[in-house]
């Protein structure tokens with residue numbers, strides 16, 4: 612029973628993110644390249660749908676983006 616609920620949730624989630632992606636690429640038009648795969652450029656995991664909703668061109672997941680931001684901040688601090 613629990614497995615069936617898990618499966619149903621998973622399917623629903625997948626459909627939601629697919630619909631979200633289609634709506635986003637339709638809404639943003641051709642000027643900014645939308646992350647069509649919805650996957651992280653770095654770790655290849657699926658990017659959180661909330662994140663893609665905020666920025667359809669996001670090509671890093673929350674984790675990798677935080678990591679990249681940390682590296683960038685470190686570079687800014689050291690001037691390198």
Ligand SMILES: [Zn+2]
Pocket residue numbers: 651652653654655656671672673674675676
């Ligand atoms: Zn990632």
